[in-house]
Amino acid sequence: QSSLTVYGVADAGLVLERGGDAGAVQKLGNGVASSSRLGFKGKEDLGGGTILTFILENGYSIDTGAAKQNGALFGRQALICVTGEAGALSVGHQYTPFYKTLNNVADPFATGMAGNAQNIFDDTTRVDNTVEYITPRFHGFSADVQYGFGETAGNSAANRYIGASGTYENGPLTIALAHQQRDNATASAHSRNTMLVGRYRFGDVTGHLAHACNRDVLGSESHDTMLGVSAQMSGADRLFASVIRHHDTTSAQRNAVQAALGYSHALSRRTDIYAAYGHIRNSSTAAFHVGTAADTGSGTTGVNLGVRHVF
Amino acid sequence: QSSLTVYGVADAGLVLERGGDAGAVQKLGNGVASSSRLGFKGKEDLGGGTILTFILENGYSIDTGAAKQNGALFGRQALICVTGEAGALSVGHQYTPFYKTLNNVADPFATGMAGNAQNIFDDTTRVDNTVEYITPRFHGFSADVQYGFGETAGNSAANRYIGASGTYENGPLTIALAHQQRDNATASAHSRNTMLVGRYRFGDVTGHLAHACNRDVLGSESHDTMLGVSAQMSGADRLFASVIRHHDTTSAQRNAVQAALGYSHALSRRTDIYAAYGHIRNSSTAAFHVGTAADTGSGTTGVNLGVRHVF
């Protein structure tokens, strides 16, 4: 079928982790800068400006060949989307607006390598059973709302997920506000996260700022603040860095600070090599780890060196 | 390779279920009208009128991205087939002749949506370890026989499956007789099903009639009778309905009646939207549920609203 495309990412590298409870470890990392994936997507023009697309995207571990996302075949994305002048309506297993804001706008590491903002930020990457609507952009403003069915018989609020984001773009400036909440299995309580993000492109240098307020299902609150910068060097080289501070408002004071530096060099339009360093200083009993795009990690220091091929 | 084709179905919709033991539930249905699938098929001309084909077909849940069929990668179909003037011989993980008769001839819902005949009919959709032979059609007659190895060491009859169907087609008329039986793990008993099906196309309206006799492995007998109709409306619209009566001959009298109505509207040759309603009245302790193409369901009333894209 002419409209079907097979695409993906093959990313592998060396990952050194230090400071974990069980000691240092050297790994062959799978999906360090970007999670390795294989996807199938298709498109049909339904006429009248309406386009139907579908995406089936698998995540795999290149070091073992196994499927990621607890073995789900298309654990990254599985959706049908109808796009027209009135916006885009999609259903399936989809990224959350919260994750997209963190990944696309906030994080200079784009949730990859040792500096992955998800090492610290409390984030739901994707949700099952979702219906999502994205508005067209109007004077720079757009909105994205998502509802995930809890699919609990007798209690439609149990396990449900609600997410939304609003974005304003104007030339070099992007500002986004994202929110998500998920009810527990009896709908007696819900966790929630709210994040405000700003990004400004000063020529080849981009500044990133993000602040998130989190409340878990037991009512404990915390805050995450990120300051990031990325610089497109002459030609193929890119440098990026971020500092993230996690502030625990409870008496346990499980605070943490992450600092990370990354570098990538494009060998071609589709292939780059990269290196990164990240370190987390946990306070009290905080137990944050330096991970990568595809791995949550086991140490408080992480070093990455790898190659990423996009196909 | 020029002969390889990637194909599939992406089908998703809203499914409302009422009357289940745990209460009503709203779901994002995966594969409501047709089960969502991704397949790879290829063909080689071996000369002399002989064609080799293979099919590897995965079933997935578009609401979670997970593989269906208990996680089997190609859980829908995996087979090699050699076709020639003498018929088609295939081996692998294949549809049963019984299922093909139910799906292709008997059921106006084509085993999809709330009216899926499989909600009531006792049916084996596919079997492992099968060898199947389909005759050419001769004066309207054709036959399909299938043997599934039990693969039990020391007892070749244990767990084996035997299926067959005979079909007569003459212009608007199709009549088919299908049978299947499966031995239990010690080959001390077997379940069996026999079904007679008739279909007649009166112009744009098609009538469907099916009657099945079932005997389970313990010897209990039941009967299923279906009356169905489908109508191709002007242009892109199709209406279909069926009534199915399940008669339990045992003293438990677990009888049931299902009635269902469906509608589909083609947006293009490859995409349609659909709606369906189905209801089951269970008697005694009968516990039949209104499902969809891909889901067995939890309620006695089901409402579907969705979109199906074939690629």
Add this chain to the structure above:
Amino acid sequence: QSSLTVYGVADAGLVLERGGDAGAVQKLGNGVASSSRLGFKGKEDLGGGTILTFILENGYSIDTGAAKQNGALFGRQALICVTGEAGALSVGHQYTPFYKTLNNVADPFATGMAGNAQNIFDDTTRVDNTVEYITPRFHGFSADVQYGFGETAGNSAANRYIGASGTYENGPLTIALAHQQRDNATASAHSRNTMLVGRYRFGDVTGHLAHACNRDVLGSESHDTMLGVSAQMSGADRLFASVIRHHDTTSAQRNAVQAALGYSHALSRRTDIYAAYGHIRNSSTAAFHVGTAADTGSGTTGVNLGVRHVF
């Protein structure tokens, strides 16, 4: 993407096994001559004689549709490779040099059908978390070294795998030496295998000779010796046979001898049919079984009859 290729093997046949503990069994074999597989591979020219390739290769059972390799999605191969004048460097889930020597050089059955050398030889087919380097061929010599990270925190030697092979090719002659060793979970001991292989092509007839020395993690030693022959008959037919003797040096004397004969007939460049017979005589409490390419088997006699299609 123009550089992406979808490829694979669909292989199925009848497999009769006799002499197993639970009695004889008839099976629909999945991957008898070659394991059934579906792969995706791609290539990018990075310039300067450097080529990047990736391979994602699934193994599946055509009799059930399930994934092989304990359900791993790309359980056969998952790797990125950079190839240039200085050789090939690859990372991922890869074949071992030991297996490649056994499969490509030593075994006239190419580790398939009832004569699969892996029925007897102690062999690791593939390893996770590997980095591998293959030298260019220089005056007929080439080398292949592989390191598999154990990925055990606090003990970098635990569970690690080391493999290497050296090959000399000169016209009809190939000689190869392969070695592998794997540390146990505490790195207190390791198993190891060393194999010397010779192959000589006398026109259409090829002779194969292999001898392996094995020491398991407890220190028990054994030897495997294989004598094989394959003959390309006129046109499309090929005959091959091997005898393998396993000598257990411990007092348990779990010795065995396997003898096997195989035949294949090419129907086209991509499809062949095949038949094979293999028998193992176990001494003492030895419990070797006649398997196939994809199945370890349950009997001491195996008969195969099948078809293999490469796409």
